[in-house]
Amino acid sequence: xxxxxxxxxxxxxxxxxxIRYLSKNCKERFVLIGDLLSQExxxxxxxxxxxxxxxxxxxxxxxxxxxxxxxxxxxxFIGSGLAVFSRHRIHxxxxxxxxxxxxxxxxxxxxxxxxxxxxxxxxxxxxxTVHIFVTxxxxxxxxxxxxxxxxxxxxxxxxxxxxxxxxxxxxxxxLGGDLNMHPDDLGTRLLRNYTxxxxxxxxxAHFDGCEEGHTHISENPFTNTDGLVPFGGGVRIDYILFKGxxxxxxxxxxxxxxxxxxxxxxxxxxxxxxxxxxxLFTPTTKGNGYSERQSGCVSDKLPELVNxxxxxxxxxxxxxxxxxxxxxxAARTGIMGLVLLVLELAIATIPLFALGTEQPFxxxxxxxxxxxxxxxLLSTLMLxxxxxMEVKALxxxxxxxxxxxxxxxxxxxxxxxxxxxxxxxxxxxxxxxxHF
Amino acid sequence: xxxxxxxxxxxxxxxxxxIRYLSKNCKERFVLIGDLLSQExxxxxxxxxxxxxxxxxxxxxxxxxxxxxxxxxxxxFIGSGLAVFSRHRIHxxxxxxxxxxxxxxxxxxxxxxxxxxxxxxxxxxxxxTVHIFVTxxxxxxxxxxxxxxxxxxxxxxxxxxxxxxxxxxxxxxxLGGDLNMHPDDLGTRLLRNYTxxxxxxxxxAHFDGCEEGHTHISENPFTNTDGLVPFGGGVRIDYILFKGxxxxxxxxxxxxxxxxxxxxxxxxxxxxxxxxxxxLFTPTTKGNGYSERQSGCVSDKLPELVNxxxxxxxxxxxxxxxxxxxxxxAARTGIMGLVLLVLELAIATIPLFALGTEQPFxxxxxxxxxxxxxxxLLSTLMLxxxxxMEVKALxxxxxxxxxxxxxxxxxxxxxxxxxxxxxxxxxxxxxxxxHF
Numbered sequence: 001x002x003x004x005x006x007x008x009x010x011x012x013x014x015x016x017x018x019i020r021y022l023s024k025n026c027k028e029r030f031v032l033i034g035d036l037l038s039q040e041x042x043x044x045x046x047x048x049x050x051x052x053x054x055x056x057x058x059x060x061x062x063x064x065x066x067x068x069x070x071x072x073x074x075x076x077f078i079g080s081g082l083a084v085f086s087r088h089r090i091h092x093x094x095x096x097x098x099x100x101x102x103x104x105x106x107x108x109x110x111x112x113x114x115x116x117x118x119x120x121x122x123x124x125x126x127x128x129t130v131h132i133f134v135t136x137x138x139x140x141x142x143x144x145x146x147x148x149x150x151x152x153x154x155x156x157x158x159x160x161x162x163x164x165x166x167x168x169x170x171x172x173x174x175l176g177g178d179l180n181m182h183p184d185d186l187g188t189r190l191l192r193n194y195t196x197x198x199x200x201x202x203x204x205a206h207f208d209g210c211e212e213g214h215t216h217i218s219e220n221p222f223t224n225t226d227g228l229v230p231f232g233g234g235v236r237i238d239y240i241l242f243k244g245x246x247x248x249x250x251x252x253x254x255x256x257x258x259x260x261x262x263x264x265x266x267x268x269x270x271x272x273x274x275x276x277x278x279x280l281f282t283p284t285t286k287g288n289g290y291s292e293r294q295s296g297c298v299s300d301k302l303p304e305l306v307n308x309x310x311x312x313x314x315x316x317x318x319x320x321x322x323x324x325x326x327x328x329x330a331a332r333t334g335i336m337g338l339v340l341l342v343l344e345l346a347i348a349t350i351p352l353f354a355l356g357t358e359q360p361f362x363x364x365x366x367x368x369x370x371x372x373x374x375x376x377l378l379s380t381l382m383l384x385x386x387x388x389m390e391v392k393a394l395x396x397x398x399x400x401x402x403x404x405x406x407x408x409x410x411x412x413x414x415x416x417x418x419x420x421x422x423x424x425x426x427x428x429x430x431x432x433x434x435h436f
Numbered sequence: 437x438x439x440x441x442x443x444x445x446x447x448x449x450x451x452x453x454x455i456r457y458l459s460k461n462c463k464e465r466f467v468l469i470g471d472l473l474s475q476e477x478x479x480x481x482x483x484x485x486x487x488x489x490x491x492x493x494x495x496x497x498x499x500x501x502x503x504x505x506x507x508x509x510x511x512x513f514i515g516s517g518l519a520v521f522s523r524h525r526i527h528x529x530x531x532x533x534x535x536x537x538x539x540x541x542x543x544x545x546x547x548x549x550x551x552x553x554x555x556x557x558x559x560x561x562x563x564x565t566v567h568i569f570v571t572x573x574x575x576x577x578x579x580x581x582x583x584x585x586x587x588x589x590x591x592x593x594x595x596x597x598x599x600x601x602x603x604x605x606x607x608x609x610x611l612g613g614d615l616n617m618h619p620d621d622l623g624t625r626l627l628r629n630y631t632x633x634x635x636x637x638x639x640x641a642h643f644d645g646c647e648e649g650h651t652h653i654s655e656n657p658f659t660n661t662d663g664l665v666p667f668g669g670g671v672r673i674d675y676i677l678f679k680g681x682x683x684x685x686x687x688x689x690x691x692x693x694x695x696x697x698x699x700x701x702x703x704x705x706x707x708x709x710x711x712x713x714x715x716l717f718t719p720t721t722k723g724n725g726y727s728e729r730q731s732g733c734v735s736d737k738l739p740e741l742v743n744x745x746x747x748x749x750x751x752x753x754x755x756x757x758x759x760x761x762x763x764x765x766a767a768r769t770g771i772m773g774l775v776l777l778v779l780e781l782a783i784a785t786i787p788l789f790a791l792g793t794e795q796p797f798x799x800x801x802x803x804x805x806x807x808x809x810x811x812x813l814l815s816t817l818m819l820x821x822x823x824x825m826e827v828k829a830l831x832x833x834x835x836x837x838x839x840x841x842x843x844x845x846x847x848x849x850x851x852x853x854x855x856x857x858x859x860x861x862x863x864x865x866x867x868x869x870x871h872f
Contacts, residue, residue, distance in 0.1 A: 077825055091843045363800035364802075367800050389513055
């Protein structure tokens, strides 16, 4: 029951930087974000970093008449921070929590506590099934020495998996959010090449916003400008991506970003700029979309995809090596703590056998050392469990990537013309022979 | 490109009870399981509780010529224990880890460490897209006082979500695994009513196996028989569920279970019985399956589904109440630890201000008490974080259930004939008014 008239559809995305008591002007900014959403005639608004449910409920109340449907995705300790406001009924919602998301002991970065995830809501727009995804990936704190890169690559891998697997029945797919990745970064390429999602910034007919579509700019008073210097004062890490299907052609008529301070106020909406994309859904009469939908990726892009997955696999292997090393260190430290504890107990038992001998060391030091050994033992045990889980998740991702490469090889065999010799070196008989 | 000839497809499912050094006759049983899989002419074998990768690799090597394709899903500390062996190429694999899965401090139950999940593999059988799911849900240790019930209900909810959302493009859907739920349990009804999956035991034309299809029987020497007494010596907790689509009719020609000891051996394959189902895929010429696929549930079953979701929501609320209480207890204990630590430090500082005064209590007790307070503080902090995550996951599930009920209400409004007055009492204007 697809309508044949073209449909205009406006999507908004903003990382709201809503950490109560820590983010500057948090309360005032949520009022302004509410005002902005009220003014703009949007179909759907995708928000990230709405960490506090009270802020979501404030927006929900404020926007109730214009956006009667909303969903707040809950995950982790304070997350997921993802919220959707919609003019259209939300028929279904589903959340996928990323298997890796930083480390709990890196509390100053806080990502682990945010329970980063990808949320999906299902809308029906004049008979068209529109799948809307919103996500927020692990932050990048130091580009030169990015210890979280393997985690972000795994998140990008799981994001593309989630989108591909859950959108087979979609007429239109839209993803909005803060990917914390530049347009040419490995994760972005992985996501786009595998899902076939298009970038509204590069596809739009009209663009109005920050230079080169930057969404994280040095002029922003909330931004730490040091990290942005090498990039000419701005980076593009927030996106609205889209794709149609055999049933619907989707084009991006316009894309805009906010540009610094809110008019009439000394500060902007957030430490990120907001994105607004206007799409045109044009139902086709081809009706041949079903087989296209299933594969999710266009075969002439397969060699590029093979390279990207190979690159991602290498990054996951680097992460795996690091996680295994950390696990090894935790185990070694734990064993040292145990040996020390046993040694101490052995020394303490000496007076029991040799009556009259003085206690070898003072009671206070004995208890203090004992407590320390026990603390080391317990904390290394927990770290060992945590790193083992990280190792399992990375191994699992690598296995899935190997499986994908093997499946691509099969597809390429069936259509060898798209294959350049660079992409296929050896047959895939054993684990070791997969270089592909 | 769907073939028009009917296809026979044999599926096997077994919980292997493969805990090295703890499960009895573990190594011998994996040899026998390998022999069984070699003899049976299966298309796909779905294994659970293959906890050790070495056992998977042993089977992979042994079965390589008959089942050249396999996938081992990795999750958690020692899991997920899920493995798939297939005669057909596995084109893609995807894993969803359940958000709740017991407690890490309940180490004797071990479920948390297993990282329970649902795995999906994608096969192409003569042009048909067959989606195969394998899962293992949280165990039930005490049916009368089942403290894990809310977790299992959340798992069943996430399982049905995962299947519905990822199988829109499937011609055939098959789920095998150990659900740890009886056929009429809330989670089983939730899963079956929402996804439309059919039970091979009730749908099969021929059955050969244990009485009433039991897969966990008291005659099994590895089974703790006490728990099975109220159920006449056996329960059915392992399943092979299936559904076709508008493109393919699926029928279950036969289902069989193993019956106790392996012929010629004094022990069975596992503490569960294995299931083997023979399906017949008959491609239809209707080609009207697409819209049916999208909804995932048949509208005349909607009132029943509404009741089931309501029931599940109540159970999640019970779990939420319990998790909030536990979080409160953790917070209170942590505050007590903190107060004691501060008090101790305050007493210890007295000699600093009143020179000459004796140390109020011996050094040894001081350090011991300090260490104890610190340990209490740290462990309650971690428990607080853990319970907060549990609360978030339960709240998130409840929100999704409320959304689902609201969407059902809309569907029922559109076709009011299927609605009995029991199912719809009030309009859905506010959170409180949803009883539905």
